């Protein structure tokens with residue numbers, strides 16, 4: 001199926017690794033011109049160099065100036081942003097009874113404020129041109145909070161509320177807004193969380209992963225490419241009537257509908 005993405009400009013945050021990289025690869029394979037973003041300059045260059053028609057921008061999303069910088073650089077190098085994939089590093093793990101007002105503020109800055117600012121930079125142009133795709137990489141924790149990931153649950157639920165509200169506001173202008181929710185996809189972040197859980201419980205990392213896989217109906221972690229394919233579809237022409245959705249890519253992990 002031709003997804004109709006040839007020549008579209010896709011700004012993909014956190015695309016030097018994991019889910020962001022897989023999303024960038026899937027979009028590039030469909031003919032999109034991708035902007036690769038991350039803090040590690042050499043990896044930004046390496047990933048951008050591995051994709052056709054891609055460019056790289058080094059940026060740290062903890063910097064409040066990063067959204068404007070990213071959009072300005074994209075405009076200079078490739079043109080106006082047609083597709084934005086909101087993504088970045090996850091906040092530190094921790095239980096709800098250790099969550100503080102400072103942790104709440106940090107989660108808000110990382111998972112909400114920067115992404116809202118970035119959407120603010122690209123949305124007027126998308127609406128004017130009558131076409132746009134806003135996609136956010138979230139977490140299954142939006143639908144089923146994960147006890148050890150309070151900051152992630154809180155920040156991503158707030159982002160979800162914003163995006164759902166936005167979806168209804170801009171749908172008439174040809175802009176769709178959706179979230180893609182990973183359960184446990186095999187990336188550095190998940191390996192790091194498994195190591196932290198192993199340290200907490202005194203089990204080996206292998207046992208920790210095996211127990212985690214056993215709780216997933218598919219009995220395995222997902223492949224990043226399986227996630228990227230869903231992102232590419234939601235960015236496609238064919239997905240023009242899908243908006244305000246949360247699409248889980250979780251091997252059946254979340255028990256509810």
Ligand SMILES: NC(=O)c1ccc[n+]([C@@H]2O[C@H](COP(=O)([O-])OP(=O)(O)OC[C@H]3O[C@@H](n4cnc5c(N)ncnc54)[C@H](OP(=O)(O)O)[C@@H]3O)[C@@H](O)[C@H]2O)c1
Pocket residue numbers: 013014015016017018019020021037038039040043059060061062087088089090091137138139140152182183184185186187188189190
């Ligand atoms: N993998 C899963 O199954 C899963 C499940 C639920 C939620 N999530 C969430 O989905 C997001 C992506 O997950 P992942 O597994 O792909 O994580 P990952 O493998 O750790 O990759 C994170 C990406 O974000 C970039 N990044 C991190 N901090 C950044 C910053 N301050 N500024 C700019 N870029 C930054 C990293 O690149 P640099 O190091 O080059 O900056 C990297 O490209 C995370 O928020 C994670 O918590 C993932």
